Amino acid sequence: MRSGWKTTLTIALLGLTAPALLAQSMPTPTLIVNTRCSVAHGYSMDDVLEVARSMSFDGSDAPRWIGYRVPVAGNGEMEPNQVVRAVRWENLAHWERYVRDRNSNASVLLDQMLDCDEGNRSFMRDWAIDDQGNPYEGGMIDSTLSTYRVCELKPGNTVEDLFNTLANINAEARAEGDRNHRGFSQRWLGPRADAEMNS
Template sequence: MIKNLMNIKEFKMKNYTFILMIIAAFLASASTFAQSQNTITRSRACTINPGYSMSDVVAISRDFSFNEDSAPNAVFFREPTAYTTNTPPDWDFILVEYYSGYADLVSKRSVQRNRAAARSGITFDDLASCSVTGRISDVYVGNQETTFDDTEATLMTTRRCDLNGETTVQDAVAVAETMGSNLGAYSAVSARRYGGPRIAGESQINMSFVYSDPQDFGTTLDGMKSGSINPNEGLGGGTPMTCEIGTLWVSHRVYAANN
């Protein structure tokens, strides 16, 4: 499965920066929707320890016991296959933990910190070394679609966007909702609240699109190339935001509560 996914690395993304035009009519509905769909993520960059591969890290981690009193609602490993950067990343994957809110994060992190250190058997720290500090972001769902359809690994894209002028996070959620619907993909906007490089508050967001399976991603990209799928359909005049070209990831689902 992983071997097939990694073949996507050969896919060449067209390098360009584009402007997304936001429809002003989306403002009220986006604000209400965002408030009712709020979750947060804690993410850290990780490097695989010697003697292990990405496949090892994923497979072994899925076999760990996740306790409800301390485990996040979901855990994903995001492995970059086409990363948008001026310098290669000095890490192998991003560990992303989802929580229902800040009280949930504080409660479960407190349990983890207070737990006795003595443990038997292999632990995640044996598999990978992650940054001590992470990034905490608010996440707002744009378009709800099926993800991980009969698979534990799928493809997703992310792109960083600068919010120009009076553009708000809620505006970005409206764009993500429309584009996700056009692409047939789950979409969300994350706004960094703590950690990472210094930026002005609510001046930058990350927009993500997650596909049901790798084949769905390939079919959608072929549709965009042929012109039969237009991700920007329905986006009209309004206040612009400027986005980079996307980063392509293999998203490994490691744990999900009630899954």
């Protein structure tokens, strides 16, 4: 993915605008690895999802969550057949253990369906504001809409300030019965313009 970011954050829903009223300690972030992929000719996104859902991800080294993000609106940077594969891990060591053994975990058919730019993955430290979000209604639905914004922290603000501000916004929304998931991600490792990670 293109970048050029310094302290760039991908923030779900709202940015840092109000002073933090509720200070709470930040949880340990998880790791999200984003990879841009293209759906191969002759296949559809529905085909990809059918195969991905049929795969087993049991075991301690399996990813915690896998999502495929297809843009419905945005800046036009992605082509119609492109998708972002987002995978959540506990940490970098968790990801490394899985990747080391991925030949035994890979689906040959899924590899045929998706052409992924593995050398230009983005590694994001990800914080959920709480664990009360329920965008998939406990598994009753298998897709949901997400809103993302790319922002930079203004001088004098920290990631902790952002977390506390979003926690305040989230607490107000929860009090009104809102079940949306809120959080933010900070680019940690990843490609820069015209450079590959060589991973």
